[in-house]
Amino acid sequence: MRVLRLIGIGTLMHFKTMSRGLFEIATGLIVPIIQATMAVYLLRAGDEPQNMVKAAVGAGLMGIWSSVIFGSGGAIQRQRWQGTLEMMVIAPRPLALSVLPVTIATGLQGLYTMAATLGWGWLLFGIVPDFSHPLLFLVAVPACVIGLGMFGLLLASTFVLMRNANAVCNTLEYPIWLLSGMLVPLTVLPDWTNPFAAILPTTWGARAVHEAASGGAVWPSVAACLAISAACFAAGALMMSYVERRARASATLALS
């Protein structure tokens, strides 16, 4: 219970700090418009009207991704600048539990991007979000956020250790989008990528969301996403405690 409360309140607080800056508000407004526009023009050629919803959902998922990658990395970096990373480490809790709310909050931020993308798609281009399974969509999306948050935790451990890990996250962003097939259907990718894609929780999360939007069995994908997320959390927690020790040895928790 305590742990859930920590995660809940932590997520709320991190979400508040993340959404209060001018820059964040501006990007939060503009990015969804750009994504909605891109999705529509890239895929309008397709003759099936279903493609529109698919495109908008795909764009929204991309939004979630970029906020987890930039978000989890950027948030750890920001904690370091603010001197709050040391405060998280010095609290008598496993570091993973203090960091998880950061990555979940970034996933939530992405959730907002997806909703906004769908909204703009509706408003500007008349794409009515008519989902095959509207209720399952409401299950698939949180599952996807959890998948992103847990995978983000695994990534975040890199940022705790390295003082200039931003470079890493920028290189990761595109390959992971492609691998988890958020916009490009998996079948377009070369075969060798399949095993990689299959072990990312986000692949299954994205599939669940797509299925809920345009038809298909949603539950198996949700289950796969959550199972892999749990594995990511376990691995992330182990990584965090290892990385915390390394960071204390190499003095990278603070800036100076």
Place this chain on the structure above:
Amino acid sequence: MTDYAIEAAGLRRTYRSRTGWLRPKVKEVEAVKGVSFTVAKGELFGLLGPNGAGKTTTIKMLNTLLIPTGGHARIFGKDVVAETREVRQRIGYVFGGDRGLYDRLSGLDNLRYFAELYGIPPREQKQRIGELLELVNLTGRERERVEGYSRGMRQRLHIARGLLHRPSVLFLDEPSIGVDPVAARDLRRTVADLAATGTTVLLTTHYMAEADELCDRIAVIAQGELKALGTPEELKHHADGRTVLEVEAYGLEDETFKDIKNLHGVREATLETQGAVQLLTVQSVSDVDVQPSVLARLGGIRLGRVAARQPTLEDAYVAIVAGDRS
């Protein structure tokens, strides 16, 4: 079981930093070179030294943020490396400056968040946070965002945060840095009250007067080594047998200052600029009257007040820190 709140034995810390990408060079800094001391339960202990002396490094080894490269340390008998979690439950950490808080959150939200991190039971949180806001005099301002707080208010919030879980040992790293004199005085009172109610406090500062006013015992640290350790009274003895001459001057050249340092009988000399005035302080052995020869060197320079006096703790501190430098 041990009676000490803090035990440091031969603590060392070397920093390795890499510079350059193509041909990386590893630079090593020996920040702390074997520091040992003990702090009794309930004691208010000061770590005093100039900038770069190794105070922060020492504190971070004691509070588990840095792993020592040598030696070991215990907090209430718990090893800081092997029993990290137990140590963290017993300590609070507060540092000076603007960092360490969430600026975009209100003071109250900051405290609520850290109360969760420290696992304060939900039922107790509200009351505890109320008490602490009262203690640090922030009641009524807690719903404002921290980015609008003054330095002094931030520092007080920082202290409230450090006390949430009622730590038995509080580490304060230069808490009064950048805080105005009135706020600094309030802060010292808060710290003294804490120590009076049984909290062990380890405070670092580079202000002699602050250490003198607050601390039961002071360790003077310079260049990563412990230079002296004792009560303020004991430390004063380091200036025994000395006399201090203070001269206000206008336009004293570096060359002349160097000459004065080398005069017969002079032990230490410092030159401090206070606006247009330069304050020259010369410590000499008591049985040599250096005043005539100092004034002779200062011939032709406009002088203000000239006075001889008995050494203070400040002078002892200068003697201790400068003592081994030569």
